[in-house]
Amino acid sequence: xxxxxxxxxxxxxxxxxxxxxxxxxxxxxxxxxxxxxxxxxxxxxxxxxxxxxxxxxxxxxxxxxxxxxxxxxxxxxx
Amino acid sequence: xxxxxxxxxxxxxxxxxxxxxxxxxxxxxxxxxxxxxxxxxxxxxxxxxxxxxxxxxxxxxxxxxxxxxxxxxxxxxxxxxxxxxxxxxxxxxxxxxxxxxxxxxxxxxxxxxxxxxxxxxxxxxxxxxxxxxxxxxxxxxxxxxxx
Numbered sequence: 001x002x003x004x005x006x007x008x009x010x011x012x013x014x015x016x017x018x019x020x021x022x023x024x025x026x027x028x029x030x031x032x033x034x035x036x037x038x039x040x041x042x043x044x045x046x047x048x049x050x051x052x053x054x055x056x057x058x059x060x061x062x063x064x065x066x067x068x069x070x071x072x073x074x075x076x077x078x
Numbered sequence: 079x080x081x082x083x084x085x086x087x088x089x090x091x092x093x094x095x096x097x098x099x100x101x102x103x104x105x106x107x108x109x110x111x112x113x114x115x116x117x118x119x120x121x122x123x124x125x126x127x128x129x130x131x132x133x134x135x136x137x138x139x140x141x142x143x144x145x146x147x148x149x150x151x152x153x154x155x156x157x158x159x160x161x162x163x164x165x166x167x168x169x170x171x172x173x174x175x176x177x178x179x180x181x182x183x184x185x186x187x188x189x190x191x192x193x194x195x196x197x198x199x200x201x202x203x204x205x206x207x208x209x210x211x212x213x214x215x216x217x218x219x220x221x222x223x224x225x
Contacts, residue, residue, distance in 0.1 A: 008139055009209030010221045048223075052207070055142040070139050070207070076222035077138075077167060077208030078119045078179045078199065 001065035031059040092176035115191035119179030158194040
C-alpha cells in the first residue's frame with residue numbers, strides 16, 4: 001500500500017524533504033509508522049513528534065492505502 | 079451570528095496594525111455588542127546564548143490547521159455567549175516587533191469576551207499545527223516550542 005508522508009518544521013529539516021510517497025508492505029499502526037519514519041533522523045526529542053493520519057492525532061490508528069500522514073514537531077503557534 | 083462560515087485564518091507575513099483598527103470599525107454597526115476583547119501576539123527579541131532573535135518564520139500543516147482553527151472557533155461559540163470571533167495568524171517571516179496573531183471576540187459584556195479570547199488563544203497554542211523557526215541575527219536558527 002502507498003501512503004503520502006508529509007514532514008514539517010524540524011522534522012522536515014532533519015529529513016531534508018517535505019513530502020514523499022512511501023510503499024508499505026506490512027500493516028502498521030500510526031505509532032509504528034512514526035518510529036519507522038524517524039529512524040536515522042537527527043532529532044533530539046523524538047517523543048515530542050506527533051503523527052497525524054488524515055489529520056487525526058490518534059496514534060493507535062491502523063494505516064490504510066492512500067492515507068495522508070504528517071509528522072508534526074511541537075506546535076509553536078501564536 | 080457568523081458562527082457557521084469557515085474563515086481563512088492564515089495571512090502571509092506580519093499582521094498590519096491597521097487591520098485591528100479596521101476590524102473594530104467593522105463592528106460599530108453591531109450595536110448589541112458592549113465589549114470587544116483583543117489579543118495580539120508580537121514577535122519578541124528573545125536572547126539565547128548571547129544571540130538575539132530577529133524574526134520567526136512560520137510554517138504550518140495548513141489544511142489541518144485551518145480545520146482545527148475552525149473547530150476551536152465553533153467550540154468557542156458553544157462555550158461562550160459571544161457575538162463574533164475572528165482569528166488571524168501569520169505564515170512566513172515575521173520580524174521582531176511585528177504582529178503574528180490577532181484574536182478578536184465581541185460580546186454584550188466584558189467578562190464573556192475576555193474569557194472567550196483567553197480560551198481561543200490557549201486552544202490555538204495547544205492544538206494548531208503551526209511551527210516557528212526563530213531566526214537569529216547571524217542567520218542561524220532554533221525551533222520555537224510553546225510553553
